[in-house]
Amino acid sequence: MSESIARIVRPVALVCALTALIAASPAPAAAGAHTFELTIQDTVITLVENQKFHTFAFNGQVPGPLIHVKEGDDVTVKVTNLTTLTHTIHWHGLVQNGSWRMDGVPGVTQPAINPGDTFTYHFKAEPAGTYWYHCHVNVNEHVSMRGMWGPFIIDPLNPTPLEKKVTRDYVLMMGAWPSKWAMKPGYGGVPGDVEDYFTINGKSYPETQPIRVKKGDVVRFRLFATSDVLHSLHIHGHVFLIAFKDGHRLPQPIEADTVLVAPGERYDLIMVANNPGRWMVHDHIDTHTTNAGKPMGGVMTTIEYEGVERTDDWYEWKDKKFVPDFYYEESLRKPYGMYENTALKGQPAQ
Ligand code: CU
Numbered sequence: 566m567s568e569s570i571a572r573i574v575r576p577v578a579l580v581c582a583l584t585a586l587i588a589a590s591p592a593p594a595a596a597g598a599h600t601f602e603l604t605i606q607d608t609v610i611t612l613v614e615n616q617k618f619h620t621f622a623f624n625g626q627v628p629g630p631l632i633h634v635k636e637g638d639d640v641t642v643k644v645t646n647l648t649t650l651t652h653t654i655h656w657h658g659l660v661q662n663g664s665w666r667m668d669g670v671p672g673v674t675q676p677a678i679n680p681g682d683t684f685t686y687h688f689k690a691e692p693a694g695t696y697w698y699h700c701h702v703n704v705n706e707h708v709s710m711r712g713m714w715g716p717f718i719i720d721p722l723n724p725t726p727l728e729k730k731v732t733r734d735y736v737l738m739m740g741a742w743p744s745k746w747a748m749k750p751g752y753g754g755v756p757g758d759v760e761d762y763f764t765i766n767g768k769s770y771p772e773t774q775p776i777r778v779k780k781g782d783v784v785r786f787r788l789f790a791t792s793d794v795l796h797s798l799h800i801h802g803h804v805f806l807i808a809f810k811d812g813h814r815l816p817q818p819i820e821a822d823t824v825l826v827a828p829g830e831r832y833d834l835i836m837v838a839n840n841p842g843r844w845m846v847h848d849h850i851d852t853h854t855t856n857a858g859k860p861m862g863g864v865m866t867t868i869e870y871e872g873v874e875r876t877d878d879w880y881e882w883k884d885k886k887f888v889p890d891f892y893y894e895e896s897l898r899k900p901y902g903m904y905e906n907t908a909l910k911g912q913p914a915q
Pocket residue numbers: 621651652653700701702703707713
């Protein structure tokens with residue numbers, strides 16, 4: 566095959582693989598009931614190297630524990646505030662049909678939860694999709710730069726044919742951090758702040774983790790932008806489908822290799838792992854791949870295929886200690902429930 570034909574055929578083969586994904590069947594289940602307990606704790610996390618950040622972390626981790634339930638489930642969450650500031654929890658994207666007092670907005674749907682107090686949220690998990698929970702007190706500080714967020718995944722009663730083919734599921738919550746305010750809780754998150762650290766699941770490269778797949782996997786990436794900056798995520802070597810926007814299925818998924826995620830948004834990408842190798846995944850807002858101005862850092866990781874050697878002595882992650890579940894990929898395979906994640910825990914603040 567000539568070089569020019571190969572150049573055309575290869576992308577066509579990729580697109581055919583993606584098109585073949587859009588076709589298959591449904592399957593429902595009975596509604597469940599869940600009671601979860603969350604605490605809000607003054608917690609110091611390390612983004613990378615010596616860059617620590619004082620957070621108000623759910624159960625002492627950033628992002629917070631995974632909440633994973635089925636569409637229509639009855640959910641009760643007891644939230645205890647162990648910090649010295651007030652907080653609430655907003656369940657971003659859940660419609661709260663008939664339960665508006667559970668929407669978590671201080672001064673609108675409830676009084677803020679005082680230090681030492683507990684508030685119980687009770688609502689129905691709907692609609693299905695990729696959602697998140699976050700504080701709604703001083704969001705400019707608590708959400709944008711104190712790590713007060715976690716993934717809330719609601720599986721659909723009737724999955725799309727495309728999502729039924731998924732074999733691996735990853736949560737990537739991207740964030741940005743102005744180091745000026747790192748150890749000054751109660752301050753910051755104001756116009757003019759300079760975000761100089763950027764993270765996936767609370768870590769900056771090289772402290773992020775590789776995404777390990779095998780050829781033939783159908784991989785779902787659930788992207789979140791939690792802070793005040795845009796992220797433009799590029800996956801090398803693959804064409805993916807943008808299949809869901811803010812939890813909702815797109816009538817016609819869009820083929821792409823880069824996706825822009827604005828603050829608060831979520832995109833679910835579905836991709837066939839059909840190109841064995843080692844591939845960069847990074848924020849194409851290029852300054853977001855620095856740590857305090859130094860490249861390479863921030864929002865970067867790699868896709869590593871099973872069977873591809875990692876022994877090149879110049880490979881930056883040749884000796885990387887692999888930490889499973891960094892992207893909640895193992896927790897997402899477990900029965901419905903709430904899952905803490907040791908990989909994401911910080912230290913109690915002094
Ligand atoms: Cu808060």
